[in-house]
Amino acid sequence: MVIKYSAIRKIFILSSFIILSALSQPVLAQQVKKKHHHKKTSEDGTALPAFSFKTIIIDPGHGGKDPGAHGAYSKEKNVTLAIAKKLRNALNEQMPSINTVMTRTTDEFIELHRRDDIASEHKGNLFISIHCNSSPEKVSPDRGVLILVYGYHRAGEQFEALRENASIFIEKDYKSKYNGYGENSAVNTIVLSNFQQKYRKECIHFGDLVNHEFKKVDGRRSLGVREQGVLVLQQSAMPAVLIETGYINNPKDEAYLNSVEGQSEIVQSIIRAIKKYRESFEQK
Ligand SMILES: [Zn+2]
16 A cells, blocks of 8 residues: 555656646746847847836826815815826926826826726836825824835724725726725735735835935925735736825815925925936846
């Protein structure tokens, strides 16, 4: 019996090995192909670096029938659009080699998954979603910034993500579009998309850079960079962050978020972070 079993085991191991090596062949071929595909050449024939930082997707949160959070006199959807437009204009002026793509430029409702589609269609290198934070109280005692990246998270520790994700409840068929979101929170807390596993480090890196500028240069309070299950970042095929630019239901923050000075400080901080982020790639 013992001999028989070990013989079967040997055959099994040998056949697994053959199957595995057969399977690994096309994978290797694909990897080599990919490498060649990325090796671009310039007009004069010299090789360009594999990574070129060309396109930034700017995503103003909410819009249309989805107003987002609100303060005493302003709505999140209007603040995010104003900041996003200023960011686009300033980027076009200060970094003219970068293409900018907005997911919306008017007060319209864009479904969260559609925002990712727009980003992918334009082959973005970085996805920046602009939002405002809000606390459950009528007037928030909290103020300051928070940067969200998509990552490992636990139910009960992701208040902001749940609030931002609530946009999908006014979409049609949201359960089928977002893998049954809201039905099984255990599944939603663990699954990381392939994209976001791949880009997790880069997201945190860019998030840290933005956070540093807000804190050190603008003197803003900050809740730091957090990983949460933010749907709009979940499927984006590029590094992606969601910036909560301030608490819209805190009187001081609301005034700042609606002011020309506040908006341009936020925009300039994001641009300085983008420049540092791009430099860190060019040094690689
Ligand atoms: Zn929001």
